[in-house]
Every structure is written in C-alpha cells, then in structure tokens.
Amino acid sequence: SKSGLSQEEKEHRLAVTKGIKADYDLIIENVDRKKEDDHPASSPASSIITASLLLDKIVSDLRQVIVKEGKADVLIYGGVRKVSGRPAMPDAHSLVIALLEDIRQNPESWPPEFTLTPEQLNVEVIDEDEPALRQAAKGFHRPTFFDFLKSSFSLKPDMLKRYFTQKTVGRTNSYQVKDVVRKFIRITPIANLAEFTPAKGRKYDLIIYNFVEY
Numbered sequence: 001s002k003s004g005l006s007q008e009e010k011e012h013r014l015a016v017t018k019g020i021k022a023d024y025d026l027i028i029e030n031v032d033r034k035k036e037d038d039h040p041a042s043s044p045a046s047s048i049i050t051a052s053l054l055l056d057k058i059v060s061d062l063r064q065v066i067v068k069e070g071k072a073d074v075l076i077y078g079g080v081r082k083v084s085g086r087p088a089m090p091d092a093h094s095l096v097i098a099l100l101e102d103i104r105q106n107p108e109s110w111p112p113e114f115t116l117t118p119e120q121l122n123v124e125v126i127d128e129d130e131p132a133l134r135q136a137a138k139g140f141h142r143p144t145f146f147d148f149l150k151s152s153f154s155l156k157p158d159m160l161k162r163y164f165t166q167k168t169v170g171r172t173n174s175y176q177v178k179d180v181v182r183k184f185i186r187i188t189p190i191a192n193l194a195e196f197t198p199a200k201g202r203k204y205d206l207i208i209y210n211f212v213e214y
Contacts, residue, residue, distance in 0.1 A: 054094060058206065059102050062095075062121075063109060065205045071120045073203070078193055078210040079125035080132045084142045087132035089185070091208050092123050093139065096181045097163055116184075123185045124204075126196065130189035137187045139177030140167070 065072040079089050099121065103110055127133045141164075164175040190196055198204070 054098050058095065059098050062099060062206060063102060066116075066120055067110065069205075071122070072205045074121070074123045075198075075204045075207045076123065076125045076210070077196070077207060078127055079187075079208070080127040080129060080136045081210065086140065086142060087129075087136040088141055089125050089133075089136040089139075090141070091210070092125050092185050093141075093177050093181055095208075096121070096123060096184045100163075100181070101159070118184050121184050124188055125185060126188045126190050126193070128190060128193050133187050133189055137182070137185065139182050140174045141177070142172065142174055 062072045062074070074095065076089070076091050079092060080087050081090060082088070083090060100116065103114060103116060107114070125133070125137075160175070163178055163181055165178055167174050167176050
C-alpha cells in the first residue's frame with residue numbers, strides 16, 4: 001500500500017529516483033496531494049499524465065529514441081492508480097495509445113510502413129500492491145477515463161473500437177483495453193518501492209514516478 005508513508009520513506013523514494021536520474025533521458029514526477037481514493041469520478045485525469053505533456057514531450061522523445069535506437073524502455077514507478085475507485089494503470093495505457101496514434105496520424109515521422117512491436121517498446125509497471133497491479137493489468141476502465149482521452153486525442157468512435165472492448169463488470173459499464181495495447185506492458189510486483197533499484201546496467205529512456213503525499 002502507498003498509504004501512511006513516513007517522511008523518511010518519501011525522502012528515500014526521491015533519493016532513489018534522483019540517484020539514478022543520469023540513466024534516464026526524461027523523468028516525470030506525478031505528485032498527488034491527497035489520497036488516491038479521494039479522486040472524484042468526474043476527474044480521472046487528476047492522477048495521470050497531462051495531455052499536453054504526453055503529446056508535446058513524451059511521444060516526441062520516445063519516437064526519436066525508437067527511430068534512432070530501435071527500441072525504447074519505459075519504467076512506471078508506482079504505476080497503479082485508483083480511478084473512480086478501481087485499480088488501473090492509465091499512465092501506461094495512455095502512453096501506448098498515444099504512440100500508436102502518432103504512428104497512424106504522423107506516418108511521415110516514422111520509417112516507411114512502420115509497425116510498433118513489443119520488442120521496440122517495453123513499458124514496465126512496478127508497484128507494491130500485487131493484487132491491485134494484476135487487476136489493473138487487465139485493463140478495465142470506467143467511462144470516466146475517456147474524459148482524458150477526449151481532451152488529449154479528440155477521441156472518435158473508430159479509436160474507441162480500435163483500442164477498447166465494451167464490457168459489463170457486475171452492474172458497471174466498462175471498457176477493457178485490447179491486447180494491441182496491453183502486449184507492450186510488463187508488470188513487476190515489488191515488496192517495497194522505497195528499496196527499488198534497477199538491475200545492474202539496466203537503463204530506461206523514460207521513468208514516470210508516481211507517489212502520494214499525505
């Protein structure tokens with residue numbers, strides 16, 4: 001659980017991140033100043049990457065890395081968020097969808113007839129809460145998640161069909177992220193995020209660092 005972090009634990013997490021910052025081309029910190037459970041259903045974007053940052057910076061940088069180096073590795077640290085009370089990983093799903101849409105909408109920026117594969121994009125999501133991590137990896141989102149997609153991608157019906165399958169979970173109308181997105185994401189449960197360090201020699205092109213302040 002991310003709740004009840006002591007000041008020492010929060011400072012250690014920041015120290016871990018800053019200590020390996022030289023190994024990353026870009027580091028992003030998402031800081032929530034209230035408990036995740038308190039995010040209102042009407043504003044899911046409060047806990048995920050802003051649309052402008054995703055489109056103006058992240059996609060552009062990762063595109064350059066993939067085209068130049070042949071692959072990009074992304075780490076999402078503390079990647080499970082609660083959106084409308086449900087464990088989800090909207091940062092990971094939004095990032096992959098943004099890249100896939102960039103390939104569709106800006107083919108001139110990519111190699112001819114380019115198709116993105118999991119070997120070229122690896123998104124690793126780590127979190128302490130293993131049950132929540134595994135539930136989030138299934139990719140279920142309530143309709144409120146699409147408020148963010150509408151603001152960032154001008155969401156259209158064909159895009160909804162391309163990346164999501166509409167399903168009913170219990171009495172709740174939901175959308176599940178399709179495998180075309182989920183296949184790029186690898187989950188790693190970890191006992192203590194504060195003690196996380198990358199494997200020796202492992203470098204990432206992007207780290208998205210999520211934590212909660214209390």
